[in-house]
């Protein structure tokens with residue numbers, strides 16, 4: 001029961017530990033913080049005090065609240081002082097043996113039924129708990145950085161964690177005003193597993209020279225993500241990101257879905273680790289990021305026809321109907337949109353050249369995925385290689401009339417956003433299929449843990465699960481790589 005958790009201990013006063021201490025202390029729990037490096041722990045509290053001072057100045061919290069919070073945190077120098085702890089959260093270095101040694105010590109100090117939790121990002125909770133006499137006492141509480149700000153906490157079930165303790169973990173998260181999701185102890189838990197393609201597929205496309213990294217970043221932000229994959233990797237640290245990828249890949253017995261990128265390996269070898277070293281995918285020496293070149297203004301086609309039975313391009317239809325220069329007509333059946341002799345469809349994982357063999361049209365343009373076509377500032381298109389320049393310009397002109405910046409990409413399967421998002425959806429589906437989490441939690445986790453604009457399962461319904469499966473099957477066919485195999489959970493939903 002939650003009422004039994006009054007005294008909280010946090011081991012490790014680094015980035016995560018001190019943040020977790022702040023979370024508990026701000027909810028009036030008494031928190032003792034222990035770090036091997038006592039001086040560092042004291043400094044960490046002072047840094048927190050300064051940060052809270054600035055929050056007081058900005059009117060975010062009151063001076064009284066700040067003082068009470070700080071009074072609730074006590075830096076201790078001996079583990080023995082933790083004998084009255086109801087909950088111990090460990091946030092020390094990411095090393096199984098070191099964590100096991102710590103918990104072995106702690107079980108001789110704490111109550112028999114203390115709740116033990118680890119904030120590990122990648123180590124099996126089952127493995128850490130295996131050294132305990134009562135492994136049922138141990139759960140994972142995986143906070144996200146910065147812990148006081150990020151809402152998500154993955155409550156991780158080791159093989160022997162008790163149901164009562166997992167329930168208590170969830171209850172605690174609610175008490176701390178966090179959003180808990182339940183995950184089985186498995187590589188990467190939910191977020192670090194499901195998010196792999198966001199980075200991995202972007203780097204694979206960079207390697208395949210599908211587009212430049214700045215173009216991919218611009219397209220992904222336009223598609224709805226808060227940051228593009230390359231900007232985000234620079235922020236996380238290329239070495240950290242590679243290390244998570246390697247851990248998940250090895251733990252999944254080298255499943256090609258999680259294959260790390262050679263590009264990233266080379267960057268780490270060159271000490272290009274991202275923002276922290278001044279250079280990663282981008283250079284941080286004060287220069288502007290490389291500019292993305294959009295299509296020059298073109299004359300739009302005079303008429304355009306929409307398939308009256310499809311809703312995918314409704315936003316465009318609505319907007320164009322108010323445009324006096326373009327005549328909008330409708331047709332029944334067939335392609336989604338038609339401009340002159342060029343059909344326009346959302347990408348389905350085939351190249352335009354492949355798809356033209358089945359749709360009996362002269363030319364084809366495929367549109368990349370955007371979460372919201374109406375508000376996205378960019379439209380990313382590819383054309384079949386024989387499409388005449390005048391036709392292309394007429395199509396480009398229409399999208400410019402819709403106030404879009406236009407990027408023309410290579411005729412590649414699934415373009416960029418569609419490819420990444422379908423793989424993310426596949427990963428979310430596979431996590432559900434394999435009992436890592438449920439449908440609701442996977443959507444919550446990606447929104448609250450990594451700020452995705454919408455849950456991936458919800459996104460799959462928006463795209464249409466049938467279309468997601470078709471896209472993945474086409475990618476699988478094109479690349480012949482098991483990385484693109486469709487999750488049975490998704491296929492079963494078609």
Ligand SMILES: NC(=O)c1ccc[n+]([C@@H]2O[C@H](COP(=O)([O-])OP(=O)(O)OC[C@H]3O[C@@H](n4cnc5c(N)ncnc54)[C@H](O)[C@@H]3O)[C@@H](O)[C@H]2O)c1
Pocket residue numbers: 011012013014015016017034035036037040090091092093094095098102119120121122142143144145
């Ligand atoms: N940094 C993140 O973004 C993040 C996010 C989620 C989870 N995590 C996990 O949280 C844990 C801590 O990560 P961090 O980034 O805060 O690390 P950090 O390096 O900032 O801090 C770790 C602290 O633990 C102390 N320490 C090391 N061994 C100790 C021991 N045996 N006893 C007591 N203190 C010890 C160190 O002195 C250091 O102050 C790791 O397991 C990590 O995987 C990190």
